[in-house]
Amino acid sequence: MFTEVEGIIRRQINVSIDMLMSVLPSVQPFHAIAYPIDPMLALDISRKYAAHCSMIASRFALPPFNHPAPNRIKGNGGNERLKVGYVSSDFGNHPLSHLMGSVFGMHNRENVEVFCYALSQNDGTEWRQRIQSEAEHFIDVSAMSSDVIAKMINEDGIQILINLNGYTKGARNEIFAMQPAPIQVSYMGFPGTTGADYIDYLVTDEFVSPLRYSHIYSEKLVHLPHCYFVNDYKQKNRDVLDPTCQHKRSDYGLPEDKFIFACFNQLYKMDPEIFNTWCNILKRVPNSALWLLKFPAAGEMRLRAYAAAQGVQPEQIIFTDVAMKHEHIRRSALADLCLDTPLCNAHTTGTDVLWAGLPMVTLPLEKMATRVAGSLCLATGLGEEMIVNSMKEYEEQAVTLALNRPKLQALTKKLKEARLTCPLFDTARWVRNLERAYLKMWNLYCSGQQPQHFKVTENDFDFPYDR
Numbered sequence: 001m002f003t004e005v006e007g008i009i010r011r012q013i014n015v016s017i018d019m020l021m022s023v024l025p026s027v028q029p030f031h032a033i034a035y036p037i038d039p040m041l042a043l044d045i046s047r048k049y050a051a052h053c054s055m056i057a058s059r060f061a062l063p064p065f066n067h068p069a070p071n072r073i074k075g076n077g078g079n080e081r082l083k084v085g086y087v088s089s090d091f092g093n094h095p096l097s098h099l100m101g102s103v104f105g106m107h108n109r110e111n112v113e114v115f116c117y118a119l120s121q122n123d124g125t126e127w128r129q130r131i132q133s134e135a136e137h138f139i140d141v142s143a144m145s146s147d148v149i150a151k152m153i154n155e156d157g158i159q160i161l162i163n164l165n166g167y168t169k170g171a172r173n174e175i176f177a178m179q180p181a182p183i184q185v186s187y188m189g190f191p192g193t194t195g196a197d198y199i200d201y202l203v204t205d206e207f208v209s210p211l212r213y214s215h216i217y218s219e220k221l222v223h224l225p226h227c228y229f230v231n232d233y234k235q236k237n238r239d240v241l242d243p244t245c246q247h248k249r250s251d252y253g254l255p256e257d258k259f260i261f262a263c264f265n266q267l268y269k270m271d272p273e274i275f276n277t278w279c280n281i282l283k284r285v286p287n288s289a290l291w292l293l294k295f296p297a298a299g300e301m302r303l304r305a306y307a308a309a310q311g312v313q314p315e316q317i318i319f320t321d322v323a324m325k326h327e328h329i330r331r332s333a334l335a336d337l338c339l340d341t342p343l344c345n346a347h348t349t350g351t352d353v354l355w356a357g358l359p360m361v362t363l364p365l366e367k368m369a370t371r372v373a374g375s376l377c378l379a380t381g382l383g384e385e386m387i388v389n390s391m392k393e394y395e396e397q398a399v400t401l402a403l404n405r406p407k408l409q410a411l412t413k414k415l416k417e418a419r420l421t422c423p424l425f426d427t428a429r430w431v432r433n434l435e436r437a438y439l440k441m442w443n444l445y446c447s448g449q450q451p452q453h454f455k456v457t458e459n460d461f462d463f464p465y466d467r
Contacts, residue, residue: 024052029167033192033369034268034344039216042367046195047218049167050177053196057177060147065154067182070446073439074111081113082442085158085181087149088189089119089170091138095348096164096189097127098325101232105134106431112438115156117141117149119170146174154180159445160438163199166190183441183451186219188230191347191369193217200451201441203434204228207375208368211453216367222437223455224430226423227379229347229372233329233355234425240329240356241419247331252320254334255289259402260318262291262335262358264328264349267299269341275303277395278339279310284395285402291318291335332356337401337408342391345373355425357416359408360386361401363394379424385411433458 027035029049032042072078086104090096107114115137122128122140132138137156141149149172153161161181165171166189176184177198186194187203194202195218202209202219205228209221239245249256261281263270282288290307294300300319307317323331329352332338338353338360340346345362346353350373353360362373364387377383388394401408419425436456444452 024048029192029195030190033367036271036343039213039367043193043195043216043218046167046193048195050173050194050196050198050218053173054177054198057146057174060145060174060178062147062150062178065150065178065180067154068157068159070182070448072446073442076439076443081109081111082438083113083115083157083159084438085115085117085153085156085161086164087117087119087153087161087172087175088164089172090164090168090189091116091118091131092120092123092128093125094127097131098236099229099231099348099351100164100188101127101130102134102235102427103230103232103431103434104131104136106428107136108432108435109136112435113137115139115153115158117153119149119165119172146172147178150175150178150180159183160185160441162187163194164189166192166194183445185222185441187228191372192367193219203437204368205375206455207364207378208371213366214453220451221453222441223453224433224437225456225458226430226433227375229351229376230427230430230434231351231355231425232427233351234420234427237326237329237355239326240333245330247327247334249334252331252334254291254318254320255315257287259285259288259337260291260335261285261288261337261339261398261402262332262353263339263341263346264293264295264332264353265341265344265346266295267292267303269344270303271341271343273391274341274343275306276310277391279307279312280395281339281398281402282307282312282316283310284399288402289316289318290339291320293322294319295322328352329356332358337361337398339398340373342370342394344369345371346376347372350376351424354380354415355419357412357419359401359411359415361388361394361398362386363388363391376424380415380418380422382411382415382418 029046032045073082114135116135118140121142158181160183162185168189179198184199185201186199199219201222203222206223304317332353333356338358340360340362342363364371364374374387377386388397433456
């Protein structure tokens, strides 16, 4: 099945190459994240889209930008702060802002000057207002053309420019193709390679993007300590920690007496292999059920029919509506065990359930999007109990934890106790490590070196940003 899908996609790409440059593969880079295709094919798709963005940029006929001089920055032998720019269409009610809301204001203003360039209009939400008020500079550029935005970024003297969109809705990657900054970085918005020669670095970690897989990325890999995937729960969702604020299963029509497996990922992340495995698990664990979201609602009938064909009883599949962020995190704790989707992991959803104190089972593969949940689990300090190495082991681990309640309860207890101390939820610590990465990028540039893979370490005694 996978080979057939790959063949269809590759034929589409080859046809596109023979046609006009403006014709792109119908399979977009974001689709390639979730499709069961070879990582090199996914890289090829991203490269075609990156080339298209370069073509769009060329239509503006801008001369090459002059970049800031490679001078040492404050705290590292210089007098000026490092100017970092973040470009995103998701400064608002969007998972990116739910996760990164505190980051922009947490930067050390003594050494880093932060600029946020918003590609979307103000949606009036608390998320937008928070970032707008806490970032040192917040500019709404949604009404400007891409060339004007690029000129502004260059005139602001941005030294490191961060693409928080990648190939997601609202992106304007042609801005990066114009190269308004000397160092350009992909982070967070797109869990894969951009395939762009105008993006120097991808911020990731050793588990998500090990160097043995560097050939499937066009960017140089920057490995942050622990986990690259930041979150804001310690600042914004502490109510989950209050035992008096917990929901009840009856609030959502969930059975009190069943063992509840849960997966809160969007339904497009589920393929036949993992759903078959879930059906096997349900048949092996007495009085169990699988809790899914109507995300989208149109998938419910199909999945119910598929499960029934596998011999699963109708009452073992439970669907509920998507909930608001705070409610979603709190009610996640009503499940007993989270089952991840290997082809495209729980990312934001993964941090949601771990913060709720819900253990998971996850199977990392090769592509970036298949390894994020494993990194999240490792950063709790309990990864060895949640990460498996094969689909067979996945099924066995889920069944074992369900049938051995004391073992699962011990894991759940350790996870809940780790939330306030483990690196995964320490946003301030994460920001400090990100600043270490930025400093290293800039120092390499100042010394005349080309971008290169590197690892950020927390015991860097030369790091000037200690507070």
